[in-house]
Amino acid sequence: MEQVKCECGHVNPYGTAFCESCGKPIEETTKPLLDMRYEGSARRSQTYNKTIIDKIWNFFSSVKVGVWLIVITLIASAIGTIFPQQMYLPPNVTPAQYYEDQYGWAGKLYYELGFNNLYGSWWYMLLLASIGVSLVICSLDRVIPLYRALNNQGVARHETFLRRQRLFSITNVNDERLFETLKERLAKRRYHIREENGNILAEKGRFSRWGPYVNHIGLIIFLIGAMLRFVPGMYVDKVLWIREGETKEIPGTNGKYFLKNEKFIFETYEKGKENEVFNAAIDRVGSGMVAKTYQTNAVLYKRVGPVIPGEEPKLQKVKEYKIRVNDPLKYDHYALYQVDFKLNELSKMSFQLIDKKTGTSFGTVTVDLRNPTPSYNLGKGYRVELLSYFPDFYFDNDGNPATKTKIPNNPAFVFKMYAPDKPKGEVSFVAIRQTIEPFGSNKYKMAFAGIETRNVSALTVRRDFTLWILGVGGTIFMIGVIQGMYWNHRRIWLKRVNGEVWLAAHTNKNWFGLKNEIKSIIEGTGLTMPIDQVGMEKKAAQGGNEHGATQ
């Protein structure tokens, strides 16, 4: 591609709309105003389109493509929220079946199109990645020509360039001191002034133009941080359910750390226990209705010696901590957050062996629901054997008692009761509020005698080495936004043409502010206030009677 030499002598890259230096349009257009976007520079993507590399590059360089990628991603993300994602389905269901059963043909389609696992699907990731690529290429393709154009801009501008600026005026003045006064005033307003053969270019806030690109750099760093989460060891996010009194390995620490739950505390705001000023508020919602504290009194241990899962660990106490919501236990870059709880999980259940007729008790049997003992000797020839135990009892499809989980939510037992007068024993099926005697009427009975419960606490185990990268990315993003938002890139050109003074001005945003500034700069100098040619065009289009711009 050949380069284009302007009459001012500046050599422009192919595709440039108007000369980088003097601003004379390369190709004559009939439009009254110049399109100042990217300073008329040639976006490189639009000029070279030969090899496959160029074609890929040009595809991603298009803002239109970028916007479509974002729109498609938004739509897909929205669809992903219509039905629950697969990870939130209840366990023990077949996803394919579940979606169809719950949501009919729509659910089936949803599953078959892969929306059940949308946010982790390869095509969703590919969309996000394409947005990232588009971001990089779009930015590169615009920031470099823009930098070039702003760097090469000349002070002396061609007449057509000035005429075709949005703000433009011509004044007949014969004041030798005029430019000196203007320069003084411009400098006071922090304009950077360049002068060449009696032409003036006053410019300020150019760095505002780099805002969007700084912002994109921040986004890219953010994306890199998000990408690093997939590197093993960079990011841990697990859940630990731990009962009171239990010592358990902390998942995600490779068996290195253990935690003991001493106690889980759940407190509410209760009347009489709080400061009087809260009484009205407590009355309104009811005493004991609003949670005050969720707290796990925990002890952190470190395993010493080699880590062999299953082996009884040798533990060394590291520290004690009261874990509360937003007040995690932190150690070795790990953090344990209070995230959930379950109050009063059954831990032990007691029964009395009684004679159904007389009600005489022959002793108490206490069953540990986590790991029950199979037989209980009550002395004097009375004995109870636990034949079967169902922690989370239900009748399965074949009508047999079974358990749903290993958690004692609804325990049921099959006891065999031995007594001196029943040496062969009697079998009794005992569940909560129900007793079945499968082999006819029994003489003895296991009567419910009490329960013991304990609380279970759930903690999130988190380790995140990508957080600072996300922080840096986010900060740079914000700096870019501020840079682009709160500063304007303003330029004012002044040129003497045959005893006339031509004034033109451009800003990338806030034209109102620029007009006000010009007004105060030219005040009392006799210069004509520039006319807003866009405003004139609009009025003309609306059928106003006012005249067009002076041309």
Added chain:
Amino acid sequence: MMKKQRLVMRTVILLLLLAAVGYTIYSNFFTEKTEIKVGATAPDFVLTDLNGKKHRLSDYRGKGVFLNFWGTWCKPCEREMPYINRQYAVYKKQGVEVLAVNVGEPKLSVQKFVDRFGLTFPVVIDREDQVMNAYEIDPLPTTFLIDKDGKIKQIITGTMTEEMVKQYMESIKP
């Protein structure tokens, strides 16, 4: 000259972007995010069976190990247990061992289950979830095929037919 330089720059930048995207997608979909993956050494562990005997995985070097994680409430586990039991009788003589790890249920329930199906292979209980954590067990049943060098040959989640159990045991014969 300029054109050539531009092409090189574009190619380099595109390759860099492609590498970043490729790595993310690859590490997300084609590798496990942990050390538990096919080809890695199976983490060693020690667990006690119902008779009080300790079983250490590394003691089984030289033999193929069919490592099955299960629970009594899990119906698919229940279905495949008799298959495993029958094929074990055949492959035991050929150097394949079965270790069934129960996911921390009461010994009583496990014992009853073992008696009901007459299981002849060692059944150990992972009382503290340590082995489950180490193997990152999510759905049940999950079976690890471990070869004679202690390497994970295959990870199977979901129910197996008897034919599959047979093929899997065949594949880890030393």
